[in-house]
Each structure stands twice: as structure tokens, then as C-alpha cells.
Amino acid sequence: MKNHVAVGVDGSAESRAAARWAAQEAVLRGVPLRLVHAVDWPLDPVLPGLGRQDVDRWADRALAETAQELRQRHPQLDVTARCPTAQPAAALAAEAADAGLLVLGSRGLGGLVGFVVGSVAMSTVVATDAPVVLVRSAGTHADDTADAADGEADAVGGPGSGSAAAGIAVGVDVHEACDRVLAFAFEEAARRGCPLQAVHGWKLPPAYAYAPFADPDVEREIGRSASNLLDDMLAPWRQRFPEVSVTCTVFRGSAGELLVRASRSAALVVVGRHRRRSPLGARLGPVAHAVLHHAAAPVAVIAHD
Structure with missing residues (x-):
């Protein structure tokens, strides 16, 4: 599965935008898409009384909801999910080594042009030799571009044909x-x-x-x-x-x-x-x-x- 596209998913608006972009890219490449959510237990900040099972259920739900949305957008796309237990940057870098492309979300600067590149994204970029794409959060240029590409693909009969x-x-x-x-x-x-x-x-x-x-x-x-x-x-x-x-x-x-x-x-x-x-x-x-x-x-x- 070396040529698949992998994308980091954590339920945030940034990761949803990244997942949509990654799905379109996987369709263009004709390869599967893998959703990845890393659970850094017990180092993740958690609410009092929140146990490992609660964290796992939340991660599973985030992956399931994202996968469902992407399958509705791209019925022909093969979407799988993984939830490794490791520090996020290390887990994502490991996924990138096994993929043709890794996609990560990054928060936009409100009405300004630009990214807020978090420590996980930056650490992942410098920790892997695989290509990494950073995508801005929903409602920004990146998400609009992905939606436009979806619409164009439908209009001309397939991704990349127009x-x-x-x-x-x-x-x-x-x-x-x-x-x-x-x-x-x-x-x-x-x-x-x-x-x-x-x-x-x-x-x-x-x-x-x-x-x-x-x-x-x-x-x-x-x-x-x-x-x-x-x-x-x-x-x-x-x-x-x-x-x-x-x-x-x-x-x-x-x-x-x-x-x-x-x-x-x-x-x-x-x-x-x-x-x-x-x-x-x-x-x-x-x-x-x-x-x-x-x-x-x-x-x-x-x-x-």
C-alpha cells in the first residue's frame, strides 16, 4: 500500500479540511486513502474522569464520521482508518514512511493569509522524507479549492480530466x-x-x-x-x-x-x-x-x- 495517501484526523475543522483535500488527491491518483488518528495515552491532556475507553471511543467516532463523509463525497474511493497509540508526530511520520503522500491540517490566521503551523505538523514535516502537504482549515482557500475540484470532476466526467x-x-x-x-x-x-x-x-x-x-x-x-x-x-x-x-x-x-x-x-x-x-x-x-x-x-x- 506504498502509494496510498494518508491524512491525520483528530475531529477538528483543520483535519476535516485536510481529509477532504486528501480524498480528492487520492481520487486523482487512483489510490486508497488512509485516515490516521494517533492517541498519545496517557500524555494527551484529558478532562477529569475521562478514561482510556472514552478517549478511544472519541477517536473511533472522529475517524468514522470523517470516513462516512468522504465515502459520500467519493463513493469509488477506498477509505480505511488506523488509530495507533503513540506520540502524534512519531505516529504520523511512521505513516508517511509507508505512504506516497501525507496530508495534515493547519489552522488559518482568521481573515489573514497564512497558517498557524503547530508543533505536531512541524515535527512531522522534518521527521519524514515522504512528501507532506499542509492544508488550511475549513472555509479557507484550500477547502474552497477542494470543493471546486470536486465540482469540476463531476462536470467533466472524472478528476483531472478537465x-x-x-x-x-x-x-x-x-x-x-x-x-x-x-x-x-x-x-x-x-x-x-x-x-x-x-x-x-x-x-x-x-x-x-x-x-x-x-x-x-x-x-x-x-x-x-x-x-x-x-x-x-x-x-x-x-x-x-x-x-x-x-x-x-x-x-x-x-x-x-x-x-x-x-x-x-x-x-x-x-x-x-x-x-x-x-x-x-x-x-x-x-x-x-x-x-x-x-x-x-x-x-x-x-x-x-
Whole structure:
């Protein structure tokens, strides 16, 4: 069952939005969906007099209600559920290792654009090499996108068989190998039949800060070089996915800022993070961190070397 989609479920509005998004993704991929609720007993905060059986019954009900809703939305979807006893981040990371994709819910910042990324979600993202998608809570862009995708799939006869208005934005570092990031982004764009925007932000060399004045020719040359590197990096993927319409955005500045802006009209934002660990443990890079906390659309985090 390596290719199934797994989603964390805890009965909250955030997890319901994640489950709906995950169900649509599983339908697009033609794979089963697994609902996961981790019970961290006896470390979970509980009300006085609430015993293990009460916690188990609540977890079972949350899983059953979510499964019932998703089966009604997608009668053809194979939905299963698991309720492991473990710390949530560890349990979800273990599930991710056995899945093609893990989906987690994240609370939106009210009327503001962005996420509140909880400790469980953040710990899970950095603890697994599997792709992880964070989805905002119900009533936000992510839930609206999932519902729109459901409606479009019904209208055209199946998921992914029509063109999607919203595309996918992917952050690309032209100075590092990021095949896993590009593979995920192109596969998702092909699966959804939507355009792909590749974004790269470049900076002037540190020594340039000491120059007495800016040289426009130098800046233009750096920009052209970055554009050429991005075109070269995308060339084999364009050949492999000729059906995907690709646009490139190369600019001076932070890729995270442009990806956040692009997320307002995107169906999905894809960013990479390094597998390597620092002395302080695994962490997100600055682009992934900015996008995770401020994007309006679901965000896929892809681990790469």
C-alpha cells in the first residue's frame, strides 16, 4: 500500500479540511486513502474522569464520521482508518514512511493569509522524507479549492480530466539538485491538467554590498544567468511532461515572497527542504519556512538531498 495517501484526523475543522483535500488527491491518483488518528495515552491532556475507553471511543467516532463523509463525497474511493497509540508526530511520520503522500491540517490566521503551523505538523514535516502537504482549515482557500475540484470532476466526467483554473507554483533553487521537488510538481500539474509556474529568486554576491554604486549591467547579467540555469534545469522535465504548460519567473529577491503571492491564486505551492540535519536537528530552510507560515494555498514540502 506504498502509494496510498494518508491524512491525520483528530475531529477538528483543520483535519476535516485536510481529509477532504486528501480524498480528492487520492481520487486523482487512483489510490486508497488512509485516515490516521494517533492517541498519545496517557500524555494527551484529558478532562477529569475521562478514561482510556472514552478517549478511544472519541477517536473511533472522529475517524468514522470523517470516513462516512468522504465515502459520500467519493463513493469509488477506498477509505480505511488506523488509530495507533503513540506520540502524534512519531505516529504520523511512521505513516508517511509507508505512504506516497501525507496530508495534515493547519489552522488559518482568521481573515489573514497564512497558517498557524503547530508543533505536531512541524515535527512531522522534518521527521519524514515522504512528501507532506499542509492544508488550511475549513472555509479557507484550500477547502474552497477542494470543493471546486470536486465540482469540476463531476462536470467533466472524472478528476483531472478537465483543465483547472488554478495552477501549481514551485520554488526552484538553480544551484542545487532538486529532482524530487520538480518530479512532484510536474506530476501534480500533469495529474490535474493545470499550468506550472517555476519560481527562482536570486541575490547579488555579498561582496557587491560594498560597491559604491549599483551596476545595472551586472544585475542584468546575473538575472540572465539565473534564467538560463532555470531553463536548463527544467528542460528534461518539459520533455518528460510535454502536456504541462510551464512559465518561469526569475527575479531579484526572496523566492518565498513571490511564492506567497502566487499562492493566492494557486491550487498548490511546492517547496523543498534539505534532508541533511544541522547540529540542532532537522529544520526547514528560509523559503519553506516563509511559505508554510504565510501561503494561502495548500503547501507541499518535499525532502531532497
